[in-house]
Amino acid sequence: MAKKATSAAAASYNAGADLFDERFLKKLEYLHVVSKKIFSGAQRAERRTRKIGSGIEFADHRDYTAGDDFRYLDWNIFGRMDRLLLRLFEEEEDLHIYMLIDISDSMVMGSPPKLRYAMQVCAALCYVGLANLDRVSIIAFSDGQRDRLPAARGKGRIFKVFDFLRGLRPGGNTELRPSLRTFVHQNKRRGLAVVLSDFYDPDGYEEAINLLRYNKFEPFAIQIYDEAEAKPKLKGDLQLIDCETGEMRELTISARMLEAYTREHAKFCADLEEFCRAKHVPFFRADTKVPFDDLILRIFRRGGFLR
Numbered sequence: 001m002a003k004k005a006t007s008a009a010a011a012s013y014n015a016g017a018d019l020f021d022e023r024f025l026k027k028l029e030y031l032h033v034v035s036k037k038i039f040s041g042a043q044r045a046e047r048r049t050r051k052i053g054s055g056i057e058f059a060d061h062r063d064y065t066a067g068d069d070f071r072y073l074d075w076n077i078f079g080r081m082d083r084l085l086l087r088l089f090e091e092e093e094d095l096h097i098y099m100l101i102d103i104s105d106s107m108v109m110g111s112p113p114k115l116r117y118a119m120q121v122c123a124a125l126c127y128v129g130l131a132n133l134d135r136v137s138i139i140a141f142s143d144g145q146r147d148r149l150p151a152a153r154g155k156g157r158i159f160k161v162f163d164f165l166r167g168l169r170p171g172g173n174t175e176l177r178p179s180l181r182t183f184v185h186q187n188k189r190r191g192l193a194v195v196l197s198d199f200y201d202p203d204g205y206e207e208a209i210n211l212l213r214y215n216k217f218e219p220f221a222i223q224i225y226d227e228a229e230a231k232p233k234l235k236g237d238l239q240l241i242d243c244e245t246g247e248m249r250e251l252t253i254s255a256r257m258l259e260a261y262t263r264e265h266a267k268f269c270a271d272l273e274e275f276c277r278a279k280h281v282p283f284f285r286a287d288t289k290v291p292f293d294d295l296i297l298r299i300f301r302r303g304g305f306l307r
Helices: 002-014 022-038 075-081 114-131 155-166 176-186 206-214 255-278 292-302
Strands: 057-063 085-090 096-102 135-141 145-152 192-197 218-225 236-241 248-253 283-287
Touching (some): 022 114, 114 155, 114 192, 114 218, 114 292, 135 155, 145 176, 206 218, 206 255, 248 255, 255 283
Parallel strands (some): 096 192
Antiparallel strands (some): 057 085, 135 145, 236 248
């Protein structure tokens, strides 16, 4: 029964109008224009690494050695101190943005399905990153890394993003820690790691988010959320089936039980938000009933995605 329920949800997620139609593209272009206005005064220097290279921002001096380029000699210092010193500069690198999207079975639940909403949010953030010439890649995960779109830049690549997202097939359990452990081991270029998930992992989310932090990535958490999960309309004698594990329980649902469940779900959400706040991880709760572009604008206005 669990498999049938999950398959029905997956069919619902795949059915209907194309997620990425002309109207959707117009919204993306609008979001890009708004993002440029919001960050019109921001300096790209904030993205600069400490790597020494051939940039334009002075970093330090070092002694001249045979074979060094004479163009970088500091003749003013030579005139004052009779020392040959080479000028070093900070090298600006592209910002790498990794979109980590949860495609476990729990993400196809809800109305609209949470995965459908997550895909729209993912595509919108990818478009803005690509248009700003950042390097953007997508990693789909559930009980491990399932699929990957290699890094690219330039907003013309958004159609590759659409094709990749359309091709995703949900399945598996939510296992954040092993999935993100694989991610940090496979990606040595550090950057922004945006996690799109409901975070319904029985083993918790703390170690997974800390894996990103300890490996010098910048975590960014977006909790995809359906109101029906917080306040289910159930009553009477029911057989409940976990959509991921298939575990079954027979329960008599009472008003008191629903109140207790509602409190526990609210506590789970509050604990996740508090954990992210304490670790200085940008956090957003994304209600699937709220238009995706409203969420994107809220992300831009609060800051933390584009710098």
